[in-house]
Amino acid sequence: MALVAAACNPFFYSGSGIDHVLVGSADARIVWNTAHDAQFPDPDHLVAAYEIRVDGSLVATHPSTVSSCRLQGLASATSHAVEITAQSSSAEDSGDWPGSIGTLTTTITTGAGSEAGGPVTCVTETDTDGDRIPDWAETATGVFVDMTDTGTDPARADTDGDGIADGDEVVGTLGGAPLPLLGADPLRPTVFVEVDWVDDSQDCGPHSHRPTDAMIDRVVQAFADAPVTNPDGTTGIDLVVDYGQGGLFNQGNEIVDATAPIGSLIGGVNDAEFGESKAANFHPSREGYFHYSLHVHRYNSSSNSSGQAEINGDDLIVSLQCSDSLTNTSNTLMHELGHNLGLRHGGDDNTNYEPSYNSVMNYRFQFPGIDTDEGTNACDAVGDQVLGFSNGDRVLIDETAVDEAAGVCGTIAIDFNGNGTIDAAPYPLSVNFDSDLEVLDDFDDWSALNFGGVGDGDGAPLRVEPPVDEQPVPDEFRS
Ligand SMILES: [Zn+2]
Numbered sequence: 001m002a003l004v005a006a007a008c009n010p011f012f013y014s015g016s017g018i019d020h021v022l023v024g025s026a027d028a029r030i031v032w033n034t035a036h037d038a039q040f041p042d043p044d045h046l047v048a049a050y051e052i053r054v055d056g057s058l059v060a061t062h063p064s065t066v067s068s069c070r071l072q073g074l075a076s077a078t079s080h081a082v083e084i085t086a087q088s089s090s091a092e093d094s095g096d097w098p099g100s101i102g103t104l105t106t107t108i109t110t111g112a113g114s115e116a117g118g119p120v121t122c123v124t125e126t127d128t129d130g131d132r133i134p135d136w137a138e139t140a141t142g143v144f145v146d147m148t149d150t151g152t153d154p155a156r157a158d159t160d161g162d163g164i165a166d167g168d169e170v171v172g173t174l175g176g177a178p179l180p181l182l183g184a185d186p187l188r189p190t191v192f193v194e195v196d197w198v199d200d201s202q203d204c205g206p207h208s209h210r211p212t213d214a215m216i217d218r219v220v221q222a223f224a225d226a227p228v229t230n231p232d233g234t235t236g237i238d239l240v241v242d243y244g245q246g247g248l249f250n251q252g253n254e255i256v257d258a259t260a261p262i263g264s265l266i267g268g269v270n271d272a273e274f275g276e277s278k279a280a281n282f283h284p285s286r287e288g289y290f291h292y293s294l295h296v297h298r299y300n301s302s303s304n305s306s307g308q309a310e311i312n313g314d315d316l317i318v319s320l321q322c323s324d325s326l327t328n329t330s331n332t333l334m335h336e337l338g339h340n341l342g343l344r345h346g347g348d349d350n351t352n353y354e355p356s357y358n359s360v361m362n363y364r365f366q367f368p369g370i371d372t373d374e375g376t377n378a379c380d381a382v383g384d385q386v387l388g389f390s391n392g393d394r395v396l397i398d399e400t401a402v403d404e405a406a407g408v409c410g411t412i413a414i415d416f417n418g419n420g421t422i423d424a425a426p427y428p429l430s431v432n433f434d435s436d437l438e439v440l441d442d443f444d445d446w447s448a449l450n451f452g453g454v455g456d457g458d459g460a461p462l463r464v465e466p467p468v469d470e471q472p473v474p475d476e477f478r479s
């Protein structure tokens with residue numbers, strides 16, 4: 001049947017469509033979702049062009065970089081059938097597929113007037129910021145309505161500053177990643193992550209490193225709670241994770257590890273086995289848009305480390321051996337993703353274990369979670385299993401003159417030296433367990449996130465630092 005013959009033709013994802021607005025009584029502006037070519041991993045199969053038909057006649061052909069145009073010459077007071085198909089670089093046609101997979105359709109009914117119509121054309125219009133959304137559709141209202149009224153800034157290619165251009169978030173990417181159908185929003189930061197995992201039997205019998213819904217939901221909620229204000233006036237960051245949960249989220253998958261030790265990587269994020277797994281399981285259309293998180297038993301063959309990540313990059317490992325509990329997994333995933341987003345163990349620096357730095361990036365809070373600001377356990381610099389990055393609101397600690405009365409919140413005392421009393425006089429003490437007497441600070445992680453690391457091509461020179469190897473799971477958090 002036709003479906004078999006068309007198996008490598010380009011197609012439109014379910015949910016794709018054409019949006020339009022009328023201009024006068026004889027013109028209409030249209031914007032459509034990008035198509036995708038199913039061949040993987042074959043860069044020769046890309047969408048090359050779109051054909052626009054009106055009432056069955058071809059009126060325009062545009063290269064794949066075009067996702068909008070202005071229909072001219074329509075008859076007024078008439079319903080016109082508009083169809084769009086995609087052609088691949090190897091001359092395959094999406095129109096060979098049936099239905100909406102192969103052909104986007106809409107009906108445009110023009111307003112009252114006396115135009116008889118013809119010849120019909122569809123011309124491209126000015127796109128000042130080059131984000132594949134024409135200026136007329138970037139309405140700068142701060143409210144996204146549809147592809148013809150995006151609310152974005154016509155002079156700024158990435159209105160929400162999340163490293164993903166407005167067009168990629170509104171119509172889909174040139175490579176066919178259906179970001180809008182996966183939840184991208186051009187007015188709110190969106191972070192995409194694909195999780196692949198192994199099932200193995202090392203150390204504790206057969207088990208899977210696939211994250212559960214609850215593990216992912218916990219990290220998604222932590223990002224949703226981010227105290228950052230967006231161009232649409234909302235707060236929070238959209239974290240979108242594909243761990244194979246279904247629908248369009250169908251590319252997170254189990255990695256079958258055929259290389260001993262089964263279930264563990266021989267090296268880390270910059271080494272061959274990780275790279276081979278990514279090449280075989282991460283669709284090229286996601287490169288530059290998705291972080292790739294591989295959940296294995298161990299890396300470096302025998303390391304007890306809980307994970308590894310690039311700083312300002314797109315690759316991360318979660319490796320919790322037999323201890324991938326709900327909180328251990330969600331906390332470690334957020335910690336490694338934080339490194340990808342530019343954070344370090346001291347926020348902007350590598351000073352670790354600071355009582356004043358209230359972030360899951362801090363080893364003090366990686367497994368216990370961060371310290372709450374309210375309630376009976378507030379401001380004691382002990383984690384309360386709340387997942388989050390820091391908002392930078394904690395006070396400085398001068399280790400040459402530790403002020404127990406001030407604690408970490410300025411108002412609730414902490415017995416830093418454990419002598420059973422709140423000392424009235426300041427004293428010197430390294431409260432982060434190193435030998436230096438420094439001023440320890442907090443850091444506003446949320447305002448400092450670098451969303452650009454996702455553009456780190458594998459092995460590309462953008463990555464200037466070695467990846468970070470994490471602490472093992474502390475005994476009290478082992479299962
Ligand atoms: Zn395992």
Ligand SMILES: [Zn+2]
Nearest residue numbers: 335339468470
């Ligand atoms: Zn780390």
